[in-house]
Amino acid sequence: MKKMSSYKNFQDDNFKFTKESSRLVADNPAFNSQVKISDLKKDSFEDNFETWVEFLQWARWFPDLFYDLIKPEKGGMRLDLDQRVFLRCMSRFVSTYGVFPRGFGKTMLELMSIYHTCIFFADINVAMSAQTKENAASISEDKHKELMKKFPLLQNEIVKPSFSKDSAEVIFKSGSTYSILANAQSTKGQRRHRLNIEESALLNNELFKDALEPVVNVPRRTIGEMSVISPFELNGMINFVTTSGYRGSDEFNRILNMIKETANLKGKMVLGASWELPCHYGRGETRNQLLAKKNDPTTSATAFAMNYESKWVGATDGALVNISKLLKIRTIDKPELNCPKDKRGNFELNEYIFGVDVARSNSQSNNKTAIVVLKIIRNKTGTIRQIQAVNIVEPPNGLSFKEQSLMVKRLFYAYGGNSDMFKSRVKAIVVDGNVIGKGLIDRLLEDHTDPDTNEELGCFDTINTDQKPDVSPAIEVVYDLTAQGINGEIIRTFIDYVETEKLKLLKINDDIKGKSVNSNVNLEEDKARIHTQYLIDEISNLKLESTQKSITVKQVLKKIDKDRYSALAYALYYIFLFMEKEETEEVYDLDDDLVYF
Structure with a gap:
């Protein structure tokens, strides 16, 4: 039997179709040139068994x-x-x-x-x-x-x-x-x-x-x-x-x-x-197209590095959280773009917390705000079992604080917000009140009418400051969070919710992984998934650093922002401070078995 090396020249140009037989014929002498079409018709499979074995070995290899x-x-x-x-x-x-x-x-x-x-x-x-x-x-x-x-x-x-x-x-x-x-x-x-x-x-x-x-x-x-x-x-x-x-x-x-x-x-x-x-080799997009995509300020640097440069991104040493744990908590199948309603048209009895971070992007000069919507899931005893990040919204670049406040208020009512806080499904809007964030808080405390629908959006008030709203009484829902001095506690709370797997994120499908919010994505659900992918990119880019007084986070790549992470961390910290309830074991009384109703 011939060695496999005899087929080293067995290339495409060694074959041709013949009209007479409609059969593929090997003209290469190395492929047993003694076998002719007429012989193949006469000989049985057994007579050419060794040839077929040799061909099988060649084709497998x-x-x-x-x-x-x-x-x-x-x-x-x-x-x-x-x-x-x-x-x-x-x-x-x-x-x-x-x-x-x-x-x-x-x-x-x-x-x-x-x-x-x-x-x-x-x-x-x-x-x-x-x-x-x-x-x-x-x-x-x-x-x-x-x-x-x-x-x-x-x-x-x-x-x-x-x-x-x-x-x-x-x-x-x-x-x-x-x-x-x-x-x-x-x-x-x-x-x-x-x-x-x-x-x-x-x-x-x-x-x-x-x-x-x-x-x-x-x-x-x-x-x-x-x-x-x-x-x-x-x-x-x-x-x-x-x-x-x-x-x-x-x-x-x-x-x-x-x-x-x-x-x-x-x-x-x-x-x-x-x-x-x-x-x-001329496959896929051209060099100019890909370089233009890379240099586009709206393209995520992390997404481009993973999808086109085949780079494994993120911090290796001192990462904020275990990235495997972060990927594991992506268990939510579908985003919630508003609070669902029951058959009677009433909002379901859900609890939502908004986390809002207002920042200036390192790569863009305009204001950039991230809004994270968290849904709280409790057990029968009232203990929080899950905190689901059901939606992430990012206002378009260049919006003024007034326009951003209008977006926050629209979301408040979409998720069942109400002037009566006992009936309101949105329990708090946690806003980063450091420097730039003060501008958004000031606008939230103003009385607004929706310019698109002419609906009254009302006036909000803060929960924890003496700042006066334009109209009183107003909806006390804004929590002015000043992170100075408590940044270490915010980071520890975030790590704890990830490690205990209480926090849950949206699933990321393969067809979403390569897209950006600026691509042809029309569905808000798809945008929520893409922003979740950006959130994971941001967290993977953060490293823990110890200071003399506390701990802080540092970006590995400065051009990758951390707005979504910050908004999420602020909302989780509020939940930890004001909404957690220690789980108490129910005491079983033997006399209960003897009670007759």
């Missing part, structure tokens, strides 16, 4: 050349050198970690690797997992259609593809199947032979160990009479494909460990590239 083999004469997909390396690694190593920018084509290559595996390994079950099944199904259907268009001969290998909103399954003639899973506890108990994890940077290790890693515990068996487990097969393969995430996270540590295993020849491979590599 060179997935990129297999796709060259079946590429049509016109159209199709031209694989660049970096894409060929990535495809080969996913076929030759027990685990490959690919960190690539948007526009690289990583998801397409991932599906090409999966389909190649399903064709050349009989009865194998391969899955791809994403943040949700809906996301995985959408990705699969889109890339499947693209793959069938670029390589029409693949349709001969597929029995039936089926896609729906939250499911995808492709059955191959080899008996293999491709399906999807979610990066969630719902995957627990599922079994596949190989697994590809999409956007793995969003994972936490606890979920991976408990639900995803056991998926590939059962190896594939051959379909012959022996039905054995091949010792030469990469059973239990798990590949990771993602854009970059945060330093100190579980996935960042996984990559560091895999780099060591790569160096020690443990069967692992780590690959990565910035936007410059696909741009060099």
Whole structure:
């Protein structure tokens, strides 16, 4: 049997279609040039068994050349050198970690690797997992259609593809199947032979160990009479494909460990590239477009670093909180843009706290305000069990303090605010009263009429100062927070709520991760999710620093603001001071059992 090295020249230009046979013919002498079309018609499969074995070995080892083999004469997909390396690694190593920018084509290559595996390994079950099944199904259907268009001969290998909103399954003639899973506890108990994890940077290790890693515990068996487990097969393969995430996270540590295993020849491979590599080959956006996006003052520096430069961002030493813990508390499925109403049209009995930070951005000269809406969830005894950040709003740049105060008042009424504080769902608006924040507080204490709807927005009053409102009596809802002297306590309170997992944040989907609030995002729900992503970026950029009197936070990169973090921290501190209730155990009285009503 020939060595695999004899196929080193087995390239795209060595093949052609013949009109007479409609069959792909190898003209390369290294590919057994003695076999002619007429001989193939006469000989049985057994007579050419060794040739088929050799071809199978070659195709398994060179997935990129297999796709060259079946590429049509016109159209199709031209694989660049970096894409060929990535495809080969996913076929030759027990685990490959690919960190690539948007526009690289990583998801397409991932599906090409999966389909190649399903064709050349009989009865194998391969899955791809994403943040949700809906996301995985959408990705699969889109890339499947693209793959069938670029390589029409693949349709001969597929029995039936089926896609729906939250499911995808492709059955191959080899008996293999491709399906999807979610990066969630719902995957627990599922079994596949190989697994590809999409956007793995969003994972936490606890979920991976408990639900995803056991998926590939059962190896594939051959379909012959022996039905054995091949010792030469990469059973239990798990590949990771993602854009970059945060330093100190579980996935960042996984990559560091895999780099060591790569160096020690443990069967692992780590690959990565910035936007410059696909741009060099003409894929994705052009260099000028990407540089313009990078220099755009409205583009988040952290988001660009993760989505295009493949940099793992954030503080490594002395981080404000454990970034893995912060990613773990993203459990809220849907934002709340207002207080829900019951069937009678009345506001539900919820409690909301607004945190407002007024600041001047380091990258922009105009005022910039962040408003965080927190919803309090209590148990039957009145103890706070969860604090949910259900919405984050940022007024457009350049708004005056009066315009910003109008926005705060509109939100107050949208979340069930009322002049009667016993009936009001909004219990407090916590405003940073240092320097610039005083201007917003002054405006909140003025009597306003909404210029858009002509509705009376009323006049607010402070809870904790002697400052007089324009009209008395007014709604006592504004808490003037002066952080000087208590900054250490605010930071400790924030850390405590994250570490105890009382604080809950909105989930971040993959389709939101690469967007900004200035892109074509019309839904307010999407904007709330994007601002939550910005919040996590801000927190990951903060380091703890000790002073002689207390502790403070320092930004690793000055161009990344901390307005959303500050607004959240102020609101949490107010909750800690005035709304927490110690949980008391109910005393069980034996006489209660003897009471007869």
